[in-house]
Amino acid sequence: MAEAEPTRLILNGTPVEVRADPETPLLYVLRGELDAKAARYGCGAGLCGACTVVVDGKAAFSCDVPLHVVAGASIETVEGLAAQQPPHPLVTSVIERQAAQCGYCLPGIVMAAKAFLDESPNASRAEIAAALDGNLCRCGTHHRILDAIEDAAARMTEAAR
Ligand code: FES
Ligand code: FES
DSSP states (O other): OOOOEEEEEEEETHHHHHHOOOTTTTHHHHIIIIIOOOOOOSSSSSSSTTTTTEEEEEEOOOSSSGGGGTTTOEEEEEEEEHHHHOOOOOHHHHTTOOSSSSSSTTTHHHHHHHHHHOOOOTTOOOHHHTTTTTOTTTTTOOOHHHHHHHHHHHHHHHOOO
């Protein structure tokens, strides 16, 4: 069988090439081909948000996005935020606030929050909660997670001054 043509994309600022079936979900490519395992498999059907990454500045459920759709796109994952020096405020705040219980939902929530706060840095708690409505947390730590995201938003605003 002929080898798949490479698909080029930018992962956390680094150009990468992937040889995979163009219909492969981005989530499988990230975890299986690019060793970026922060985005999680939850439902695999666009219903839980565990797989959320940022694609060209917008939050996307990576289980629901075929590879060919993101050819040439910039993909951001938690690995990129954690590798910043210092780490992105969202990473710092969820750690300092001990926002997680099991943590399974957090990579998706952090990336959904990243896309939202980049667009709406002065959002209220209610607006943040509404923006994260598609990201489920079965441990029920929503309040601590919202505390952490509000804290991160304040840090981001301060850093932008
Ligand atoms: S795993 Fe993608 S939305 Fe649930
Ligand atoms: S902390 Fe366990 S699912 Fe959210």
